[in-house]
Structure formats: C-alpha cells, structure tokens
Amino acid sequence: MKIVVLVKQVPDSGAERSLRNDDHTVDRGSANNVINEMDTYAIEEALRLKQAHGGEVVILTMGPDRASESIRKALSMGPDSAVHVVDDALHGSCALGTSKVLAAAIGQLEADLVICGAEATDGRVQVLPHMIAERLGIAALTGARKLTVAGAELTIERQTEEGYEVVAASTPAVVSVWDTINEPRYPSFKGIMDAKKKQIRTLALADLGIAAGDVGFDGASSVVLEHSMRPPRQGGNKVTDTGEGGVTLVEFLASEKFV
C-alpha cells in the first residue's frame, strides 16, 4: 500500500504568531516554524499501517523552501521519502488553490491512501481533506479517532458532537485523524541520521501541469482585506480565597446575572 501523508509547516502555536502587514499571509519569517502537531499523528498512523501491511510511506508538503526543515523532521520518524511542492507562485494560495496543487501531486504519486491531520493549528479550517477527495473523486473518511484497514477496506470511528459514527470506504481514500488516534513516536537517533539520506523530491507547478495564475494570490478565491491585533483581555478582579472564595465567586456570577 502506498501511503501519502500530508505535512504542513506552521508557526509554533506555543509562541507569538502574527500575519504579515504587507499581504496578510502567515508571518513565517519571525516565527519558530514546526510540523503541524496533528500531522505527527498522521505520520504515526501511516508508519503503523506500513508495519502491519507493508508498503511505502511518502511525505507530501506544499510550502516555501524553509518547509524542508519540517520535512526532514517528518522523515526522521521513519517515512521512506518525501515530495516537496515549492514554487514562488504558490504564495497567497487559498484553500481551493492549495487543494488543487495537493490533489495533482497525490494523483501523480498514485497513492492508495492519503492520511492527514484533521486540522492545522494556524488556519484550523478543516476543509482540505474533503476538497482533495472531491477533486480526485475518491472517498474521504474524516475526523478519525480510530482507523482499521482490512485489505482495501478502510473503517474509521469518526468523532461527532453527539457520539461517533462508523464510516467505511475502499481505497483509494483520504483519511484525516485527530490526536486521539495514537501516540506519535519520537524520532530515534538512527531515524534522524537516516533522514539526512532520504530523498526529498521537489516539484514545481509546471511539473504538476498547473498554471501559476490558477493558484497563489492571482488565483485566490477569497481575499483578506485587513487584520488587526485583538486587544488582549484584561484580567479582572483576582481574589485569594481566605474562606469565602466560593461565596465571592457566586456574588460575581450573580452580579453578571448568571445565577
């Protein structure tokens, strides 16, 4: 089974993040850039499937040159190789544009299974798995907290607001996973050393047969008009409990008409 894992480089969600003032895109220059955390669960799931069923795990990333740092980190967990779609014309791509590029790359790779994180910590948009599946005409099993593979048959448990759904499909398919699905491994020393020798193939838009004007800012289907920092919340009254903390708390709730 050929498994492609989508990996996105994002600004570290634990640090200060911002948008660029010139074009409102994510400021990658000033940020500490890391693998989107949810994607490490996707990598782990792919590696476990390879272990159980054989096959190959390929990392696929679309992003600027510096995303190669994250690709190396992803490879150090154990995947076989990586493909990096990098092209200046991609800057400013909307989700539709991004899905067009990733779908084209997945098509070229002839993946049986695409696994990705359910959302990225920067955009938190959750639209890409279904966009990619829609473009490729393949199944999307999204929001998995459990994935079972039997031959070409895939079954997930999909977390919903009211419980869960069991959803099944045959390969080829896109599966997105939450962080409840497994516990990602840490790269071993050997893994880190091996990753340095693994192949990262770069693809430009022309390699995918996509015109520059169809993606990036020129091809974007939505525009950010402005952005601003939200005034930080001001901490309010903080009291130390000296025996009446619970009562004081309820007095506050009552003053705000919650009680």
Next chain:
Amino acid sequence: MAEVLVVVEASSAGDQPTVKKVTLELLTLARELGTPSAVVLGRPGVAAALTDKLGEYGATRVYTAESEEIDGYLVAPKAAVLAQLVRQVQPAAVLLAATQEGKEIAARLAVKLDNGVLTDAVSLDADGVATQVVFAGSTIVKSRVTRGLPLVAVRPNSLTPTPAPTMPRVEQIAVVVDAVAKLARVVERKVEAQGARPELTEASIVVSGGRGVASAENFALVEELADLLGAAVGASRAATDSGFYPHKFQVGQTGRTVSPQLYVALGISGAIQHRAGMQTSKTIVAVNKDAEAPMFELADFGVVGDLFTVVPQAIEEIRKRQG
C-alpha cells in the same frame, strides 16, 4: 430581497430531531443579508419535525431533500444536492455552521462550484465581509470571497438568535446523488448519552476542569456545578489525556472551540493549547491554586484557592440563592 440559503443542522440526541441553536443563529444573521431559506438535508421525515422552528426564526422557505442516500453516506451527498440547489436558485449567499460537518459540506461545495469559502466567521456584513478571530484569539481578520457568492461557515454562539415568525413554504427538492458521492458509507451512528446537559459548542455556559481536578472521580464536582448553572462540561487537554474525562469534551487547539456567555475554568492553568479554544468567551471565571496561572490574565474574575473548597462552597451558595 435576495434569497440566502441556510444549511440546517439538526440534533438527534432526543426522541425527535430538533433544530440546533446555531441554525437559529444563522437564520437570524441571514435576515440581515436577505430573505432566509432553510435547507434541510437528511433522512426521510426529518424536515417535518423541523419546519415550525425554522419558520419561527424567519425561514420563508424550507427546501427539503430527504433520502436514505443523504443519510447513509458521509457529507458528499449533501454537498451534491446543495450544489444543484445553488445553481437553481442563485442565492445571494450560503451560510453553514462552522462545525465539522458544516465545514466539510462547505469544502465540497466550494470545489463543485469553484467558489471561495470562508470558515469560522464570527460575523458577516451585508457586503459579504466576514470577521474571523485567529491565532488563539489574538488576531482579527476581515475577509471576503472574491470568486462566486459568499459561502461562509459561521461559528456557533457568534450572535443571539431572535424569533421572527413566518409561515414557511416547504419545497421538496429532487435528490440526485451519483456513485462518487457514495464512497464513504456510514455503517453505524452512535449517540453517546450526555443526559440533560447542553451540547458543548452550543451551550451558553461551559464549566471546564483541568489537571487540577486531579482524577476522573473528581470531575463529578465539575459536573455538579455545571448542572446547577445549566452548563455544558468541558475539559482541558491535560485532563482528557490523563483520562479524567472523555476526549470529545476537550476544549482547545486540538479539541472543540467554544464561545459561551460564561466560561468557568476549574484547575486549568491556561496554556495556549487551551486558550485557543475558549478565548472568545464573553465572560471568563477561573479558580486555580496557582496565583501565577496564565488563566488569570484572561479571567474577568478569578479566585486563587483550592478548587475542592471553593467549588463546593460556591455550589452551596448557589443552592441557597436558588432556594
């Protein structure tokens, strides 16, 4: 006035399907943009249980697409039917809930129509400009769809729903679903009981527990306070990862995003992971024994103290006031 389509979400937790609060919010919002039409996509018979409520909140039409085919497969049939409807009625905008399913339908619709999509909007003005709050609530973004109509998924609890009763005209729409929309089969649907508590993202009040709650048994205290306030129960990642409370109640970066009127954080330090999921709550209250906990920087009211003495006292005080 131009027609605005609102994709209905229904809860199946009770005996009868009910319209989710977020749909009433969308109808309220749609009235400011044009004439709201509700779109019910579901199994046969579902629309009948929902129509009155949709009319009460101003839906002048209710389009119903009911079929086992819609219910039996994940998302794709809904998007297919919706795409046909959009082509047919040429609405001024399409509004969905920014829930997992709402965003997924929007994603497929965007590809089908080659139409831009905005998600997680907290407001949308008549010019189609949406406001989004990103990066754990630190940044406000205003954006607009530039290709196609405004296709916008709006976060639950972004506005207060208000009734505007009308008698909706019900129109059945044909369900034509091709094989490619039927690749992901829903084999089973499990509703996990959450008793009388409101749904987490819909709740006006959320009471959450964190690492400081210290055990699964102790979450009974969080639940007791929640039930007194008519609140939903949430948990931090530290609490769900430690097995104190089920993962589906996790609030935060990798969990659910909530925006209630009141958020009560018990024994939650307030790491960015958690703040990302609750920072837009209107009023925040915190109880933590660590006076330096970052949660106090957000809290409108904080008590530095042991939650195991503060919370029981608060519960007793609320009972006393409620008589």
